[in-house]
Amino acid sequence: MVMRMRCLLLVIAAALTSSAGLALAQDAPPVPEAARDAVTNYITTMEIEEGGVSLIDEQTGETRHLAFEELLGPSGAAGLPSVCVRMSDEATGERVDVDFELEPTADGLEVAELYIHQVGGRPRYTYDAEGRRVPSAEAPQPATP
Secondary structure, three states: OHHHHHHHHHHHHHHHHHHHOOOEOOOOOOOOHHHHHHHHHHHHHHHHHHOOEEEEOOOOOOEEEEEEEEEEEEOOOOOOOEEEEEEEEOOOOOEEEEEEEEEEEOOEEEEEEEEEEEEOOEEOEEEOOOOOEEEOOOOOOOOOO
């Protein structure tokens, strides 16, 4: 019964978000529908199943619990479609831009990796001409174990 209820909630959430999707920033370049749907489905599923999106910050080693703000547009990851999403850290209130790297599946696209692109307006990395991530000169060094 619990499993049926969870599946029903996922179907309802997908139906509610598939037509409207997540909010797109006003000045953002267009995001392909399949990419927007993949990010929308991922965030919605994480909110239902986990209470939100959590991501380990590679720079600090801490887990950030993030709340969706808006889709910023396509990002420049090489070879794979990706979308930059503005989120906010629920503990600190910092704005955190996260790149959602997508991969093709038989049903379209799905989220493969998440990368923190920028925190509080300070970029962690940028992209070169070939779309590869390049560390930003402003970025702090990664946490060491």
